[in-house]
Amino acid sequence: MSAQILDGKALASKIKGELAIRVTELKSRGITPGLGTVLVGDDPGSHSYVGGKHRDCHEIGINSIRVDLPDSASEADVMAAIKDLNSSKECTGYIVQLPLPKGINTQRVLEAIDPSKDADGLHPMNLGRLVSGYDAPLPCTPHGIVELLTHYGISTKGAEVTVIGRGLTVGRPLGLLLTRKQENATVTLTHTGTKDLTMHTKNADIIVAAIGQAHFLKASMIKPGAVVIDVGISRTDKGLLGDVDPSVMDVASWVAPMPGGVGPMTRAMLVKNVVDACG
Numbered sequence: 216m217s218a219q220i221l222d223g224k225a226l227a228s229k230i231k232g233e234l235a236i237r238v239t240e241l242k243s244r245g246i247t248p249g250l251g252t253v254l255v256g257d258d259p260g261s262h263s264y265v266g267g268k269h270r271d272c273h274e275i276g277i278n279s280i281r282v283d284l285p286d287s288a289s290e291a292d293v294m295a296a297i298k299d300l301n302s303s304k305e306c307t308g309y310i311v312q313l314p315l316p317k318g319i320n321t322q323r324v325l326e327a328i329d330p331s332k333d334a335d336g337l338h339p340m341n342l343g344r345l346v347s348g349y350d351a352p353l354p355c356t357p358h359g360i361v362e363l364l365t366h367y368g369i370s371t372k373g374a375e376v377t378v379i380g381r382g383l384t385v386g387r388p389l390g391l392l393l394t395r396k397q398e399n400a401t402v403t404l405t406h407t408g409t410k411d412l413t414m415h416t417k418n419a420d421i422i423v424a425a426i427g428q429a430h431f432l433k434a435s436m437i438k439p440g441a442v443v444i445d446v447g448i449s450r451t452d453k454g455l456l457g458d459v460d461p462s463v464m465d466v467a468s469w470v471a472p473m474p475g476g477v478g479p480m481t482r483a484m485l486v487k488n489v490v491d492a493c494g
């Protein structure tokens with residue numbers, strides 16, 4: 216039997232429809248949310264994601280401000296763009312698209328963002344608020360994963376969740392989110408230093424693969440009925456491939472596929488953060 220699909224594209228579309236109604240109401244009170252993006256360099260994936268973010272803004276009726284810098288941009292150039300967005304009235308929230316080109320310090324850049332305009336929830340102060348259990352904008356991909364599971368009635372309470380990959384945008388904040396009281400999962404965050412990965416994936420009720428290695432997670436690595444979330448994207452000569460091997464479809468109960476699973480939810484959670492920050 217083939218796994219059922221966690222359809223992130225459909226859910227993201229529903230969420231954006233609801234946000235559009237809230238935006239109309241905000242505008243009637245004289246408030247127009249505006250998302251800024253800072254994109255450095257010419258990575259085709261990053262260009263495509265940023266393009267999608269601006270289309271989402273247009274779709275739900277909010278302003279968007281796009282700052283594109285060349286690959287040759289210095290850290291000072293990025294800091295100047297951040298300074299402008301921190302003081303811009305039109306921009307109520309913004310993101311710096313990651314990864315940044317080599318030579319630009321990601322930590323320094325993220326720390327320069329005004330935390331009250333941090334639409335990605337990746338500023339250390341907002342991550343710290345998440346650790347402390349205070350209100351904060353939630354990092355978009357982890358939030359999208361939790362919303363997707365909730366929508367399909369997949370409880371994380373008491374679940375064993377194995378996350379593959381400890382990156383800043385997915386693995387680390389997802390661990391924080393899923394171990395909050397309301398999610399109440401037991402999370403194993405695995406990485407390149409993990410000795411026996413298959414032991415952890417075989418034990419998991421829910422597996423999140425976020426390493427960007429094409430078809431890495433095989434059917435033989437999961438237990439029957441597990442829920443599998445594919446986050447990774449590899450651009451190959453065979454096209455875009457996720458971290459999850461197609462064989463997993465025969466063993467899992469539910470799969471969030473790539474494309475059409477977590478990616479569209481990431482974008483929907485970003486515009487939600489921008490609208491939420493406006494009231």
Ligand SMILES: Nc1nc2c(c(=O)[nH]1)N[C@@H](CN(C=O)c1ccc(C(=O)N[C@@H](CCC(=O)O)C(=O)O)cc1)CN2
Nearest residue numbers: 263264310311312313355384473474475476478479481
């Ligand atoms: N500042 C940030 N940088 C990055 C983040 C982030 O949340 N904030 N996440 C990723 C990239 N990302 C958003 O920025 C992103 C990735 C993938 C998708 C998406 O819709 N994917 C499609 C497939 C890809 C395609 O069709 O081109 C899908 O899964 O259906 C959206 C956003 C790293 N950087």
